Amino acid sequence: xxxxxxxxxxxxxxxxxxxxxxxxxxxxxxxxxxxxxxxxxxxxxxxxxxxxxxxxxxxxxxxxxxxxxxxxxxxxxxxxxxxxxxxxxxxxxxxxxxxxxxxxxxxxxxxxx
Amino acid sequence: xxxxxxxxxxxxxxxxxxxxxxxxxxxxxxxxxxxxxxxxxxxxxxxxxxxxxxxxxxxxxxxxxxxxxxxxxxxxxxxxxxxxxxxxxxxxxxxxxxxxxxxxxxxxxxxxxxx
Numbered sequence: 001x002x003x004x005x006x007x008x009x010x011x012x013x014x015x016x017x018x019x020x021x022x023x024x025x026x027x028x029x030x031x032x033x034x035x036x037x038x039x040x041x042x043x044x045x046x047x048x049x050x051x052x053x054x055x056x057x058x059x060x061x062x063x064x065x066x067x068x069x070x071x072x073x074x075x076x077x078x079x080x081x082x083x084x085x086x087x088x089x090x091x092x093x094x095x096x097x098x099x100x101x102x103x104x105x106x107x108x109x110x111x112x113x
Numbered sequence: 114x115x116x117x118x119x120x121x122x123x124x125x126x127x128x129x130x131x132x133x134x135x136x137x138x139x140x141x142x143x144x145x146x147x148x149x150x151x152x153x154x155x156x157x158x159x160x161x162x163x164x165x166x167x168x169x170x171x172x173x174x175x176x177x178x179x180x181x182x183x184x185x186x187x188x189x190x191x192x193x194x195x196x197x198x199x200x201x202x203x204x205x206x207x208x209x210x211x212x213x214x215x216x217x218x219x220x221x222x223x224x225x226x227x228x
Binding site for chain 2: 040041088101105
C-alpha cells in the first residue's frame with residue numbers, strides 16, 4: 001500500500017513565522033502535490049512537482065514555495081505565515097501517467113494566529 | 114479553464130436510504146478524466162473511481178454506482194442502502210489529458226448517514 005506521510009497533524013504558528021510542512025511518500029512516485037482544503041472551496045492546488053528539483057505552480061501559489069531535493073520528499077514552505085493561510089494542507093503523490101490516482105496523506109491542520 | 118461543481122454541500126439521510134451525489138463539470142478538452150474521492154473523518158482522501166471521457170458506461174461496485182453522462186457533463190455517484198460508515202465528505206474531480214495528473218476538485222459534499 002502506498003503511504004504518504006505528513007510530518008504534523010496539527011500546527012499552530014504565529015503571523016510572520018516561516019513554516020515548513022513536510023511530506024514523504026514510500027512508493028517511488030514521480031509526482032507530488034500540495035493542496036489546501038477550505039470549506040466550500042474543495043481542494044485547491046498550490047504547487048506540484050513531477051521530478052526532483054522540478055516544480056510547477058498550481059492555482060494558488062502566492063505566499064508559498066516548495067522544495068523537492070529527494071524523490072520521496074516534498075516540502076511546502078510558508079515564507080511569512082499569515083492568518084489567511086490557516087487551513088488544512090494535503091499532500092499527495094502519484095505515478096506518472098494519465099490514469100494514476102492520487103494518494104493522499106492525512107493532512108496538516110495549520111492555524112496561524 | 115476547468116471547473117467542477119458539487120451543488121449539494123451537505124446531505125443527511127437515514128441508514129438504508131439510497132443517496133445520489135451530483136457532480137457537474139466544465140472543460141474544453143475532448144479527452145479528460147473524472148474521479149471520485151472519499152474523505153472520512155480521519156482526513157485522508159481515498160480514491161474511489163476514475164473514468165475517461167470516452168467511456169460512458171455506468172459502473173457498479175457493490176453498493177456504489179456511477180452515472181457518467183457526457184451530454185449533461187455530469188458524473189453522479191449513488192450509494193445504495195447507505196450505512197453509517199458512508200458518512201464522509203465526497204469530492205468529484207477532473208483532470209485533463211496531462212500525465213502530471215493535476216486535478217481540479219469540486220467543493221465537496223458532506224454526507225451524514227444517521228442510524
